[in-house]
Amino acid sequence: MNSKAANNVATGVIYLLVTAVVGILIFLLGYILITGVPHVSIHFITSAAESFRAGGGIRDQLFNSLYLLVLTLIISFPIALGSGIYLSEYAPHNWFTGLIRTAIEVLSSLPSVVVGLFGYLLFVIKFNLGFSILAGAIALTFFNLPLLTRSIEESLEDVPNLQREAGLSLGLSRWKTITGIVFPAALPGILTGIILSAGRVFGEAAALIYTAGQSAPTVSYTNWNPFSAASFLNPMRPAETLAVHIWKVNTEGVTPDALQISSGASAVLIVVILLFNLAARFLGNWAFKKMTAAK
Amino acid sequence: MQTYSFDQKHIIHIPTEKALTTENLQVFYGDNHAMHDASLEFPRYRITALIGASGSGKSTYLRCLNRMNDAIATVKGKIIYRDTNINSKKINVYEVRKHISMVFQRPNPFAKSIRENITFALRRNGIKDKQELAYRVENSLKSAALWDEVKDDLDKSALALSGGQQQRLCIARCVAMKPDILLLDEPASALDPISTAKIEETLKELRKSYTIIIVTHNMQQASRIADYTAFFHMGHVLEYDKTEKIFTNPQIKATEDYISGNFG
Amino acid sequence: MEGIKSETEDKLKMDGIKKELRNPSKATHQDYFGKAISYICITLVGCLVLSILYFITTRGVATFTENHVNLWAFLSGTNWNPGMLDSHGQPEVGALPMIVTSFCVTVLAALVATPFALGVALFMTEISPQKGTRFLQPVIELLVGIPSVVYGFIGLSVIVPLIRHAFGGTGFGILAGTIVLFVMVLPTITSLSIDSIRSVPMYYRSASLALGATRWQTIHKVVLRAATPGILTAIIFGMARAFGEALAVQMVIGNATLMPHGLLTPSSTLTSQLTTGIGNTTMGTLPNNALWSLALILLLMSLVFNVLVRFIGKRGSMKNEFKSCK
Ligand SMILES: Nc1ncnc2c1ncn2[C@@H]1O[C@H](COP(=O)(O)OP(=O)(O)OP(=O)(O)O)[C@@H](O)[C@H]1O
Ligand SMILES: [Mg+2]
Numbered sequence: 001m002n003s004k005a006a007n008n009v010a011t012g013v014i015y016l017l018v019t020a021v022v023g024i025l026i027f028l029l030g031y032i033l034i035t036g037v038p039h040v041s042i043h044f045i046t047s048a049a050e051s052f053r054a055g056g057g058i059r060d061q062l063f064n065s066l067y068l069l070v071l072t073l074i075i076s077f078p079i080a081l082g083s084g085i086y087l088s089e090y091a092p093h094n095w096f097t098g099l100i101r102t103a104i105e106v107l108s109s110l111p112s113v114v115v116g117l118f119g120y121l122l123f124v125i126k127f128n129l130g131f132s133i134l135a136g137a138i139a140l141t142f143f144n145l146p147l148l149t150r151s152i153e154e155s156l157e158d159v160p161n162l163q164r165e166a167g168l169s170l171g172l173s174r175w176k177t178i179t180g181i182v183f184p185a186a187l188p189g190i191l192t193g194i195i196l197s198a199g200r201v202f203g204e205a206a207a208l209i210y211t212a213g214q215s216a217p218t219v220s221y222t223n224w225n226p227f228s229a230a231s232f233l234n235p236m237r238p239a240e241t242l243a244v245h246i247w248k249v250n251t252e253g254v255t256p257d258a259l260q261i262s263s264g265a266s267a268v269l270i271v272v273i274l275l276f277n278l279a280a281r282f283l284g285n286w287a288f289k290k291m292t293a294a295k
Numbered sequence: 296m297q298t299y300s301f302d303q304k305h306i307i308h309i310p311t312e313k314a315l316t317t318e319n320l321q322v323f324y325g326d327n328h329a330m331h332d333a334s335l336e337f338p339r340y341r342i343t344a345l346i347g348a349s350g351s352g353k354s355t356y357l358r359c360l361n362r363m364n365d366a367i368a369t370v371k372g373k374i375i376y377r378d379t380n381i382n383s384k385k386i387n388v389y390e391v392r393k394h395i396s397m398v399f400q401r402p403n404p405f406a407k408s409i410r411e412n413i414t415f416a417l418r419r420n421g422i423k424d425k426q427e428l429a430y431r432v433e434n435s436l437k438s439a440a441l442w443d444e445v446k447d448d449l450d451k452s453a454l455a456l457s458g459g460q461q462q463r464l465c466i467a468r469c470v471a472m473k474p475d476i477l478l479l480d481e482p483a484s485a486l487d488p489i490s491t492a493k494i495e496e497t498l499k500e501l502r503k504s505y506t507i508i509i510v511t512h513n514m515q516q517a518s519r520i521a522d523y524t525a526f527f528h529m530g531h532v533l534e535y536d537k538t539e540k541i542f543t544n545p546q547i548k549a550t551e552d553y554i555s556g557n558f559g
Numbered sequence: 560m561e562g563i564k565s566e567t568e569d570k571l572k573m574d575g576i577k578k579e580l581r582n583p584s585k586a587t588h589q590d591y592f593g594k595a596i597s598y599i600c601i602t603l604v605g606c607l608v609l610s611i612l613y614f615i616t617t618r619g620v621a622t623f624t625e626n627h628v629n630l631w632a633f634l635s636g637t638n639w640n641p642g643m644l645d646s647h648g649q650p651e652v653g654a655l656p657m658i659v660t661s662f663c664v665t666v667l668a669a670l671v672a673t674p675f676a677l678g679v680a681l682f683m684t685e686i687s688p689q690k691g692t693r694f695l696q697p698v699i700e701l702l703v704g705i706p707s708v709v710y711g712f713i714g715l716s717v718i719v720p721l722i723r724h725a726f727g728g729t730g731f732g733i734l735a736g737t738i739v740l741f742v743m744v745l746p747t748i749t750s751l752s753i754d755s756i757r758s759v760p761m762y763y764r765s766a767s768l769a770l771g772a773t774r775w776q777t778i779h780k781v782v783l784r785a786a787t788p789g790i791l792t793a794i795i796f797g798m799a800r801a802f803g804e805a806l807a808v809q810m811v812i813g814n815a816t817l818m819p820h821g822l823l824t825p826s827s828t829l830t831s832q833l834t835t836g837i838g839n840t841t842m843g844t845l846p847n848n849a850l851w852s853l854a855l856i857l858l859l860m861s862l863v864f865n866v867l868v869r870f871i872g873k874r875g876s877m878k879n880e881f882k883s884c885k
Binding site (some may be wrong): 160162163165166167168169170171172173176180181184185291292 | 391
């Protein structure tokens with residue numbers, strides 16, 4: 001075969017592979033939306049789940065997912081920001097920094113079950129928190145920290161050094177230069193990073209089944225006292241999330257309409273994550289425009 | 296390339312009041328000995344130009360003067376400001392930089408509005424009074440010859456300004472801090488001739504109340520605005536004198552070759 | 560008179576400035592504060608990783624130190640039934656079936672995914688960078704974004720029945736696991752390969768094209784060769800993801816702790832055994848300890864993948880340095 005023909009064949013194969021991948025994605029999204037959306041209704045989203053009867057909804061799971069997400073971000077963002085600032089602004093070139101970078105790499109490549117099991121061991125068993133939203137949020141924080149830290153570090157590093165020098169040469173402290181000048185300039189990137197990580201956290205289940213638990217006790221959405229056991233805000237109650245729910249109804253096989261419920265819940269999950277993705281793009285661009293705009 | 300001796304130097308002392316003096320200033324980037332023994336005196340309320348070929352150490356020297364090299368280089372020797380050696384570990388660098396401010400080669404406004412670019416550092420330094428802030432914004436922009444161009448859109452993002460305007464904003468930002476000494480590292484090298492002329496005008500005006508040290512590649516610029524000129528060559532200061540002396544009657548061969556364009 | 564007054568004023572001002580220069584100010588304290596905060600955060604992260612390693616390791620070795628299970632018996636035994644004793648009175652904790660299954664799905668998924676990933680990566684970098692980035696970048700991002708339970712659910716409701724119809728049996732097993740994992744690791748391998756191919760300098764390509772090579776020859780002989788270390792790294796990252804994936808695999812693998820006899824029989828991976836088992840065993844008993852030992856294997860493998868990536872990175876950069884020296 002001459003080289004010209006080989007070239008054509010190879011190009012053809014590449015086109016074929018690309019088409020296949022695009023096809024897979026279209027199939028996945030199509031399947032989820034086509035089988036799932038018909039099951040999504042107001043009733044589905046606003047009623048409680050049923051274990052042994054058909055017709056259950058996902059109200060509590062959806063709320064739990066969102067609540068966990070918010071708690072996770074509240075815990076992980078400050079730590080990730082501090083770590084990101086250390087890595088991009090302060091980190092000296094020494095063994096300590098090297099060790100820390102390795103540690104973060106290791107953490108980011110740990111399987112999420114292992115992270116979840118660690119959370120189970122430490123918080124559920126050792127600290128006796130039991131299956132709880134708090135334990136789940138901490139486990140998700142571990143899961144979220146490395147990627148969020150890295151994305152914050154990268155956004156900070158993308159800010160030109162000239163900006164730091166400008167701040168310093170005006171007699172500002174390094175800390176004020178970072179918080180007042182570098183951080184705002186990095187904000188579009190940081191926002192995008194947070195929202196993308198929110199999408200990951202929202203869909204995560206393996207780290208949660210033994211930390212936040214697999215049950216969604218009935219809670220009252222009118223009880224605003226977070227210390228009351230029946231309150232929806234109580235962080236010490238077990239909380240099955242949407243993703244865990246999909247896993248559970250499929251593996252336990254006691255819910256008669258497991259297929260419909262998982263399709264519907266998957267569709268909701270995917271739509272929310274798509275929204276996160278769009279929001280990340282949109283908000284990042286918007287913040288950047290706002291920053292450079294000729295208002 | 297022709298080699299010049301580093302033994303022959305012509306460096307004058309300043310008879311009038313000195314704003315800043317360096318004694319035996321040496322800079323090391325790791326093993327790279329980038330600055331050997333620079334001893335210069337800068338007169339108050341005058342413009343001093345630092346000239347020399349690329350890589351001769353002008354920026355390196357200038358950045359030492361307000362301790363911007365702290366993080367990247369080792370600096371030895373003395374920098375005397377108000378009878379104090381400010382090149383010492385015990386000195387509060389943030390205070391130093393309030394008195395000795397720097398404008399960089401490339402304009403670097405903050406990603407904030409024009410007004411905030413000027414007020415940001417002022418606020419952090421405890422100036423909260425609205426009137427005082429407004430007054431300083433107007434005054435500094437006027438002394439940087441930018442006021443007329445931007446007075447109607449002070450809340451516009453500074454990044455939307457042209458390069459020349461951005462650089463003048465950076466000068467205004469420094470001036471608003473009311474420093475003693477202004478350091479400028481090739482402030483006009485990225486700008487068109489009109490913006491350059493404007494900045495030169497600005498500097499001549501500022502000379503009345505500030506001591507200015509400016510790095511420039513542009514011989515004409517040096518001769519137009521500077522009272523004194525220092526010539527740098529490969530990490531040494533070879534000649535330092537009144538500007539007209541340097542340009543009409545240089546004492547050192549290297550200087551002569553450099554200003555007549557026969558260098559290297 | 561005036562002159563003297565302003566002179567003393569000057570002198571006072573000068574003394575004030577001298578004092579300011581010598582003494583710490585608000586800025587100095589701010590800086591200590593900021594530094595302290597960032598050091599605390601980073602130390603927290605470091606301690607977190609250390610304690611994960613410590614806790615999982617101490618629990619994981621309990622099987623061998625407290626229950627005196629033989630390490631070799633654990634790694635090579637083929638019967639997993641931690642509640643029972645075998646004919647020699649030893650507990651039946653042979654983890655080999657899980658280990659083998661985990662490696663099978665991982666390697667197979669990476670093998671299947673690599674050609675697709677390279678196809679997409681080459682399309683996006685060499686064939687049609689504009690269109691590629693425009694349309695394929697979102698495709699990759701979406702594939703990353705789909706949560707693993709959703710992959711598991713589709714595997715369970717589409718792939719498993721499909722396999723059952725085509726080949727008989729239950730449909731659960733390594734084949735189903737491989738197919739699900741293949742899609743899951745595809746975006747990982749693709750995006751890292753893209754990075755590595757993009758970092759091949761442009762003049763490599765122009766030089767090759769100028770010598771009259773076709774595009775494919777250039778890709779094959781120059782670009783792919785130069786990008787090999789990066790692509791290997793990408794594949795290892797993909798394998799690490801596949802090895803550690805729990806729920807999606809657990810939903811389609813069948814969860815029978817048997818030695819796999821083919822691609823179609825139900826079996827069980829380390830992760831699937833862990834997720835199924837932890838909740839049904841009591842802390843501190845052998846069946847529970849044995850599960851923590853599986854978790855330890857997962858942890859160690861994740862470290863091995865890390866080391867491999869570093870090793871390849873070093874080799875790759877050494878080779879490049881050597882080239883540039885020549
Ligand atoms: N951050 C740095 N790290 C290491 N070496 C440096 C650094 N900055 C400058 N140097 C070295 O110091 C020497 C002097 O550089 P410097 O930037 O001071 O020259 P310059 O006179 O300002 O040149 P130019 O006119 O091009 O700006 C050069 O040899 C350069 O390589
Ligand atoms: Mg320079």
